[in-house]
Amino acid sequence: MQQKKQSLERKLEKRLYIFTMAIFLVFALLLGRLGYLQLVQGEEYERLAAGNRIRILPLQSPRGEVLDRNGRVLVANRLAPTVSVIPMDLQEQEDPQAVLERLGELLGFDVVQQFQDTIEKKKARKEFRLFEPIRVATDVDIGTLTAIEEHLMELPGIVIEEQPVRDYVMGEIGAHIFGYVREISREELEEWRDKGYRMGDLVGKTGLERVFDQDLRGEAGGRRVEVDAVGHPIRDQGKKAPIKGNSLQLTIDVEIQAVATRILQENLERLQTLPYKPMVNAVAGAVVVLDVNSGAVRALVSEPGYDPNIFVGEKLSDAQWQELNDPILKPQLNRVLRGEYPSGSTFKMITAIAGLEKGIITPEDTINCTGFYWRVEPKRCWNWDRGGHGRVNLKRAIAESCNIYFYDLGYRTGIQALTEYADLFGMGKPTGIDLHPGEKGGFLATPEWRNEQFGEPWQPGETLSAAIGQGFSTCTPLQMANYVAMIANGGIRYRPYLVDKVISPEGEVVKDFAPEILDRLAVAPETLASVREGMGAVVEPRGTGYGTFANSPLAVAGKTGTAENPHGDSHGWFVGFAPAREPEIVVAVLIEQGGGGSSAAAPVARDIFAAIYPESQQDLFLPDSGF
Secondary structure, rough: HHHHHHHHHHHHHHHHHHOOOOHHHHHHHHHHHHHHHHHOOOHHHHHHHHEEEEEEEEOOOOOOOOOOOOOOOOEEEEEEEEEEEHHHHHHOOHHHHHHHHHHHHHHOOOOHHHHHHHHHHHHHHHOOOOOEEEEEEEOOOOHHHHHHHHHHHHHHEEEEEEEEEEEEEEEEEHHHHHHEEEEEEEEHHHHHHHOOOOOOOEOOOOHHHHHHHHHHHHHHHHEEEOOOOOOEEEEEEEEEOEEEOOOEEEEEHHHHHHHHHHHHHHHHHHHHOOOOOOOOOOOOOOEEEEEEEOOOEEEEEOOOOOOOHHOOOOOOHHHHHHOOOOOOOOOOOOHHOOOOOHHHHHHHHHHHHHHHHOOOEEEEEEEEOOOOOOOOOEEEEHHHOOOOEEEEEEHHHHHHHOOOHHHHHHHOOOOOHHHHHHHHHOOOOOOOOOOOOOOOOOOOOOOOHHHHHOOOOOHHHHHHHHOOOOOOOOOOOOHHHHHHHHHHHHOOEOOOOEEEEEEEOOOEEEEEEEOOEEOOOOOOOOHHHHHHHHHHHOOOOOOOHHHHHOOOOOOEEEEEEEEEEOOOEEEEEEEEEEOOOOOEEEEEEEEEOOOOHHHHHHHHHHHHHHHHHHHHHOOOOOOOOOO
């Protein structure tokens, strides 16, 4: 019994010894491992401990390019330095506001307010994420960027990266066509939220950038990055590449666009500095160049313009803001689509067509213009002081813009017929160009409107004014170009368009836009032929455009117009097409407060025609457009 007891004690002692040794070995291994981690791998694990955070940094997708009809790049992208703040890393600091204030000192504006405003907007939309960067500056200049990088250790949570931004290659040229992009507004977000837009996204604000935003915008990507203790990226851990947006190929011809812009600018300067009677208020104008047989826009110019590149950064300077919002110049106003003006004598072709189609006159019928008209109410012709035009038929009446002829024709034809044919030519309604929304429709006055507006019936004298394009009715330069194109092409009303194709990043055509016929006039070919003959005589001897086109070998048909302006000097118009016998191109020119159309607008059209048909201009020297 004693022996069994001793044997059991020895076994317990042996097991205890083994257990003790096992514990000792475990502690020895742990101590050894701890020593190894501390002494050998201490620095590495210290770095990992400090950098055990992951951030997802969004990568903005490059927007699609915009090309002219020949493939020349008009709007592109470039990489620009941006500065962003990661809220999560910022709020872990002792004094987050001090960090933002220091960043603001380096950037030169109040970052604190901007950052807080952005957060409030995101929270209101339930889109605020602590780990998502909030951009505070885009396209930072190299000097500022260098200063920020030098002080980066003082700026925890601040991230510098490169993102694609818009590059409007032509500067001011074409600005009203392209528009610009900025951060989406609350109102736009309500409209586009169901299409995947979020606060902070860039979106087209005007022009094609807005209308084709969903084609251009592409798909955003992102970077999964490891950051250090103050939120600065130290290494990439994965990347989803952004997908570039589709590109637009336009109907615009960059050469015509550039030369039309230059010619319009030069003629505005010429009018302002005339030695005899300077037109000091002639500071704005518009030009449209259309393909007669398709409605394709070859050039669209509104002056004064602006450089859309100024919208690339986060903030505009005070000077830029004041210039953009000048109440007189209105550089953001696209006068081609949104400027509404009386048509002046350019309306006389509609009066002629209405009279011919209603059987009121024939092209050979004449009246004697003495300079005065006494029927209904006293009226006078523009050259009353020279005794009028004498006996004129339709051709001469159009060529010499005889008011007396059209007063009489308008009176006999009546306001209902004038309104009917103006409507057929697209007056009083938007053309439907692919730059909407925002296109104005002008205004077509009717007796019904007159009664509703003033509580009075239409007056016969108002018909006389309407017959020569004065009075209540207004139109846009684009409507005017489209109306003249219908005269030139035999009565087909096309929808004007700017985008020819939408092209994928791989070069495939996603959408293809063909000419669209909106209407065909039920007008006799002989009627349009008679009006075209009169327009051809405008640039012949005695015509109102002869002094401007006398030395041009190109056969042009056109019409000058002077529209009375109750707020200042008259507006000058010229509309025309070339070649006169086989029309291809229509040009419409408006000069605000430029005076007579023959002196203000016709020279612009002449030089644009000369640029489009240089082989016909042996006697005209045109400087290189620079493009």
